[in-house]
Amino acid sequence: MERVCTKGRCKQPALFTLTYDYDDKLAVIGPLSPEPESAAHDLCRKHALGFTAPQGWNEMRHLDLSNE
Numbered sequence: 001m002e003r004v005c006t007k008g009r010c011k012q013p014a015l016f017t018l019t020y021d022y023d024d025k026l027a028v029i030g031p032l033s034p035e036p037e038s039a040a041h042d043l044c045r046k047h048a049l050g051f052t053a054p055q056g057w058n059e060m061r062h063l064d065l066s067n068e
Contacts, residue, residue: 002014003036006043010044013044014032019040025057027057027060028061029043030046030063
């Protein structure tokens with residue numbers, strides 16, 4: 001079963017997974033996780049590219065999303 005983007009009403013295929021480390025104030029975007037995770041957000045290309053971490057947080061990308 002294809003996973004879709006969890007952002008709003010988007011129904012595009014999910015290609016990336018976003019997770020948060022609340023203790024370190026870190027948002028991490030990487031390749032789509034093998035299995036859905038309850039604490040993670042699956043994102044399509046558009047929403048992964050447009051993501052910005054909350055103010056005061058750091059952001060880590062495990063791949064260059066602009067070249068996908």
